């Protein structure tokens with residue numbers, strides 16, 4: 001994604017969380033401790049029993065309908081899914097010096113480290129990230145594609161190809177559910193932009209004091225989130241002002257609606273605000289694919305979904321590249337990124 005001028009950004013020391021727990025397993029440094037009202041422990045367990053996350057079986061799909069869903073029978077080769085998990089794990093388990101060959105510089109979003117940090121006093125997430133632009137090839141930074149594990153690049157390319165097909169397919173279903181022709185998104189997106197972020201959340205001795213990943217919505221059109229096989233619960237979505245845990249289901253992928261689909265559908269599909277929490281005993285690994293229109297594309301609510309009388313236009317028109325730049329140059333803060341596009345009455 002569009003890089004920022006990095007010279008002016010001072011972020012202070014960003015401790016590597018995996019190293020931190022090796023040296024001080026019982027201590028959570030101040031910079032990771034969240035204010036009482038934003039801590040990871042604030043969850044209503046009640047709600048998820050009443051409102052389970054919808055599961056879409058792609059082999060019988062008729063109606064995608066909410067902003068955060070699981071998909072099963074997604075048609076992906078299990079090998080591809082297993083393989084990326086294996087290489088991602090191997091990557092995070094390598095010595096720090098090896099991973100630091102691919103540094104995520106302040107103000108950028110690709111590489112190993114922590115993204116979305118813009119000041120020395122900003123709180124840090126209990127997470128190590130490794131993020132890469134994947135498609136079109138022009139957004140790749142070859143210096144950040146690791147030579148170890150040896151199969152990493154090949155595995156990521158194979159996986160991303162499958163994810164691309166899945167996202168295209170999901171967008172056709174969303175189009176159909178809105179009464180649009182099924183190619184509507186695809187035709188508008190041009191050469192879609194695709195990026196991957198691998199998030200590694202080590203165990204934390206005081207999980208209630210920290211956050212694995214700050215609350216945010218994704219700037220993408222769609223996001224596909226894969227949780228490692230032995231994953232404990234970590235992802236939470238904000239529903240009716242309550243954080244609801246998304247319990248991992250074997251072989252299911254989590255699909256998030258991103259900001260771009262919210263704008264294009266004039267709010268019919270809403271991007272989901274979500275965050276990740278950590279766990280006292282176990283680490284957690286997620287592999288997250290972001291699928292979005294080409295940076296050149298002009299985005300605005302689709303004409304078919306706007307009606308001056310009954311459904312007035314809620315978002316202005318903008319260039320997707322500008323939105324991506326706006327997204328990556330601000331810290332993660334709930335759905336605040338969408339203020340960029342909202343028409344305020």
Ligand SMILES: O=C(O)CCC(=O)C(=O)O
Pocket residue numbers: 197199213218225234235236274275276286288
């Ligand atoms: O790891 C998770 O559960 C959430 C990851 C996520 O939301 C992201 O990478 O944008």
Ligand SMILES: [Fe+2]
Pocket residue numbers: 216217218223274
């Ligand atoms: Fe996300």
